[in-house]
Amino acid sequence: MDLPASAFPSPVHDHQDCVRAALDAAEAKCEQRGARLTSLRRRVLELVWTSHEPVGAYALLDTLKSEGQAAAPPTVYRALDFLIEQGLVHRLERLNAFVGCPRPEASHSAQFLICTACGRAAELDDPAIGQAVRQGAEARGFSVGRQTIEVEGLCADCQGTLQKK
Ligand SMILES: [Zn+2]
Ligand SMILES: [Zn+2]
Ligand SMILES: [Zn+2]
Structure with a gap:
């Protein structure tokens, strides 16, 4: 396995490629598993992929509402549960x-590296x-059941920016 120099994508990368790859992978995986990627689930996934910053359920809900979707918190949580x-x-x-x-x-x-x-x-x-x-x-x-390790720190880009100050 090739390890990238930074786990974080370059700040100037073409994020549309990330979104497209994620949606393609999701469609392939759901089809393979016989799971239904409904339009709402797909839209929620797309919204999660708006950037590489983690997004809260209520921010997702606000966006869905602004798009005219009659989405209630349980709907969003159910879609997220499905995606997880x-x-x-x-x-x-x-x-x-x-x-x-x-x-x-x-x-x-x-394991997650989270840039503060x-x-x-x-x-x-x-x-x-x-x-x-x-x-x-x-x-x-x-x-052990499910394990997720979360590590806080500074990404390479932010270390560079902070040092220049
Ligand atoms: Zn990206
Ligand atoms: Zn993963
Ligand atoms: Zn950073």
Whole structure:
């Protein structure tokens, strides 16, 4: 596996490519699993992918309402639950927010790097870390269910900006 120099995309990258790739991957995965990616679920996924910053459920709800969708909080939460279940979206507990998964085709335990300056989150997705946590837990008689590791800090771009100041 090639590790990118930064887990975060360049600030000037073409984000439309990210969105397109995410929606294509979602359609392929749902079809393969026989899950129904309804237009609302698809739109919620697209909204989660508005940027690489995790987004809260109420911000999603506001956007849907502004588009004239009669969406209530349970509708949005159900759509998010579906997307999480299909591995298309991850929930960041610390921020109580949601972020799109760039590699939904592979099942993985996610580790997140969260930049406290720009608010972006990137997946580290290192299987060795997930395995180490699992082994450590099991050695202590703990059976691991779902694990999401959240690490706060500064992304390479923000470190550069802060140093120039
Ligand atoms: Zn992007
Ligand atoms: Zn992921
Ligand atoms: Zn940053």
